[in-house]
Amino acid sequence: MAALCGRREEWRFDLARLLRPFTRCLASNQPLVLASAAEIRERVPSAVALAYSEFQVCRRCRRVYWKGSHYRRMSEWIATLQAPHLRSSRSSP
Numbered sequence: 001m002a003a004l005c006g007r008r009e010e011w012r013f014d015l016a017r018l019l020r021p022f023t024r025c026l027a028s029n030q031p032l033v034l035a036s037a038a039e040i041r042e043r044v045p046s047a048v049a050l051a052y053s054e055f056q057v058c059r060r061c062r063r064v065y066w067k068g069s070h071y072r073r074m075s076e077w078i079a080t081l082q083a084p085h086l087r088s089s090r091s092s093p
Contacts, residue, residue: 016082021074022065025058032056032065040064 024031035057041049043064052066065071 021078027063028060030058030060
């Protein structure tokens with residue numbers, strides 16, 4: 001029931017438009033900043049350093065983020081959250 005109630009409030013207050021996914025650290029909630037592959041090479045698995053060229057890092061805890069499989073799964077999930085908002089904004093005059 002709580003999840004349904006949350007969805008109702010999301011639509012009521014139009015919270016979907018405020019989503020800013022992948023911009024804050026999951027550990028410290030600090031804004032993420034872009035980092036070069038050279039900057040983080042020693043801090044990620046070698047396969048990751050070779051496979052990806054875009055990275056973000058948290059300045060506070062130094063956690064590194066990249067657009068791997070977790071990013072893809074979360075992007076799909078976020079798209080489902082935004083879908084009702086996108087449909088309603090397209091139908092608005």
